Amino acid sequence: MPVLSAQLRAAAARLAAAGIDSPRVEAELLAAHVLGVARGRLLLIDDVAEPQAEALAELVGRRAERVPLQHLTGTAPFLDRELLVGPGVFIPRPETELLARWGIESLRGVADPVALDLCSGSGALAVALADARPDATVYAVERSDDALPWLRRNVAGTQVEVIPGDVRDVALPAPADLVLCNPPYVPLSVAVPPEVAHDPAEAVFSGEHGLDLIPVIIARAAEVLRDGGRLGIEHDDTHTAAMATLLTGWRDITTHPDLAGRPRFTTALKAARASSARFSETSSSSAHRSA
Structure with missing residues (x-):
């Protein structure tokens, strides 16, 4: 089962490479959206299900293409x-x-x-x-x-x-x-x-x-x-x-x-x-x- 902290590090690195100004913040916001929790509760989550990890990776990829964060979260x-x-x-x-x-x-x-x-x-x-x-x-x-x-x-x-x-x-x-x-x-x-x-x-x-x-x-x-x-x-x-x-x-x-x-x-x-x-x-x- 994917580890959330590792997923967030990878997501932030990908967003930083794409020129996003606040890559860690946006990675966490996308993860919170996928998991259906407040961003502050991410610290309480260790592992995520494979479908959730895939959904996060997909959203991070779209954000790296500079699709607005707000369009991804709605x-x-x-x-x-x-x-x-x-x-x-x-x-x-x-x-x-x-x-x-x-x-x-x-x-x-x-x-x-x-x-x-x-x-x-x-x-x-x-x-x-x-x-x-x-x-x-x-x-x-x-x-x-x-x-x-x-x-x-x-x-x-x-x-x-x-x-x-x-x-x-x-x-x-x-x-x-x-x-x-x-x-x-x-x-x-x-x-x-x-x-x-x-x-x-x-x-x-x-x-x-x-x-x-x-x-x-x-x-x-x-x-x-x-x-x-x-x-x-x-x-x-x-x-x-x-x-x-x-x-x-x-x-x-x-x-x-x-x-x-x-x-x-x-x-x-x-x-x-x-x-x-x-x-x-x-x-x-x-x-x-x-x-």
């Missing part, structure tokens, strides 16, 4: 949840938890808030808001036919209402107290890790500068937010200046760092004069030049 951790993920939906990243926490905090003191998660994907932001604020009305907007089934699975049992449609023109509920969005924002010229190739391209890239959709998000948020409502948008670390330009007319514009200290999301408060008009081509072009 879940992605996000705050206090394990979200269901797989082909067709963007895998939520730990950095986005910071935006979720900011959104939750921004609703402190707001009774029965209304919040929108635009470009929702897996529903990570929407579910985080719903879990933290059972009194909130939360809407998750997503256009992808491939992502929508994952979104609906993840919001099942919560008060989140799914709105299928393109954020550019779908009808949105108003007034809202909060709009959060993790849109596609990677410039087309940026080289991404092999795992990102498994994410839907439309959920990752957004034109030459990565800014094709963000002006639309800001304009739609201005349409639906009440005066004093708040907006939080994740973006590329090269977009700080562009975000300040795009948010002209908003108040309290603040860019927040991610876990590595890079600028990752920007927040703002809607002033009464913030325009709800669609962003003009001229303004968009100016923002592109400032990126």
Whole structure:
């Protein structure tokens, strides 16, 4: 009967040779998935059955080919949840938890808030808001036919209402107290890790500068937010200046760092004069030049 500790050493070595950043951690996560136990309980297991050893070896081989770990386990951790993920939906990243926490905090003191998660994907932001604020009305907007089934699975049992449609023109509920969005924002010229190739391209890239959709998000948020409502948008670390330009007319514009200290999301408060008009081509072009 195969010895688990030896299986883990071999798995970690194979993953390290494939360039995985945390090979031992991922080997243990895959083993825990195969054995159906928490990772911390692996220390209590000496031997594994042959079929389990074979299943682990198969998953390690696929991970060595840079298939995302989350596709192999079928879940992605996000705050206090394990979200269901797989082909067709963007895998939520730990950095986005910071935006979720900011959104939750921004609703402190707001009774029965209304919040929108635009470009929702897996529903990570929407579910985080719903879990933290059972009194909130939360809407998750997503256009992808491939992502929508994952979104609906993840919001099942919560008060989140799914709105299928393109954020550019779908009808949105108003007034809202909060709009959060993790849109596609990677410039087309940026080289991404092999795992990102498994994410839907439309959920990752957004034109030459990565800014094709963000002006639309800001304009739609201005349409639906009440005066004093708040907006939080994740973006590329090269977009700080562009975000300040795009948010002209908003108040309290603040860019927040991610876990590595890079600028990752920007927040703002809607002033009464913030325009709800669609962003003009001229303004968009100016923002592109400032990126």
